[in-house]
Structures are given as C-alpha cells and as structure tokens.
Amino acid sequence: MSSLPDIARLASSMVSYSIVMPIYRYVENGYMYYFIQTTYRDYYKFYGIPIIYFFRSRFNDEELKYKYVLLKVDETGERVELSDRSRPGWAAMPIVNLKGRPSFIQTS
Numbered sequence: 001m002s003s004l005p006d007i008a009r010l011a012s013s014m015v016s017y018s019i020v021m022p023i024y025r026y027v028e029n030g031y032m033y034y035f036i037q038t039t040y041r042d043y044y045k046f047y048g049i050p051i052i053y054f055f056r057s058r059f060n061d062e063e064l065k066y067k068y069v070l071l072k073v074d075e076t077g078e079r080v081e082l083s084d085r086s087r088p089g090w091a092a093m094p095i096v097n098l099k100g101r102p103s104f105i106q107t108s
Helices: 004-012 061-065
Strands: 023-028 031-039 050-058 068-074 077-083 091-097
Touching: 004 023, 004 031, 004 050, 004 068, 004 077, 004 091
Parallel strands: 023 091
Antiparallel strands: 023 031, 031 050, 068 077, 068 091
16 A cells, blocks of 8 residues: 555544454564455455455654554544544554564565
8 A cells, every 4th residue: 555544544544344453563674564354255255265464664653653543534624643542533553563474474
C-alpha cells in the first residue's frame, strides 16, 4: 500500500462486521513495516486465501511508543494519527509489535 492511512482505512472497514483488525508492526533493516492480514471472501476458488497488505517507511524510533492507529472521518475530511491511547469518536486499530518479520512474509 502507499501509505499508513490506506492500511487504516482498510482495517477500519472491518468495524462494521464487529471484527477488530490489528495492525502489525516490525522493524527490519532500517525500515518500519505495518501490515494487516485478511482473506479473500466470496472470490470463487480463492476463498479463504490469506492476503497481506503492508506499508513500509523509514525507521522512526519515536513511532514505537504509539499503540494505536486512529482514524476519523467527518465533514472536515479524513484524519489518521498514531496515538498511545484510543479516543472517543475515532476508530482505533491496535498496533501489535512483532519481534521480527514473520516467516510467512517473503522479501525480495
């Protein structure tokens, strides 16, 4: 994906299904990776196949203190923020910190 807000929008879309979709984060080789895992639903022969959507940015030690990605959409537009807590009126997606890249994610 091209940005963290893209991942936040996709993760927050699951709220209407009462599904909490965490955003996973790990650091590798000077980059911070954020990703979500979902599955194909109702797509013929690909039903149930896991899909990983990720965003990569330069490592920023400051970002590690944040525990949530917050999303708010109102008449002023869309806002996405990293935060150490949830806030009323915002969709809050928890960030799960991983020790490293999961073995099922291949890099090229």
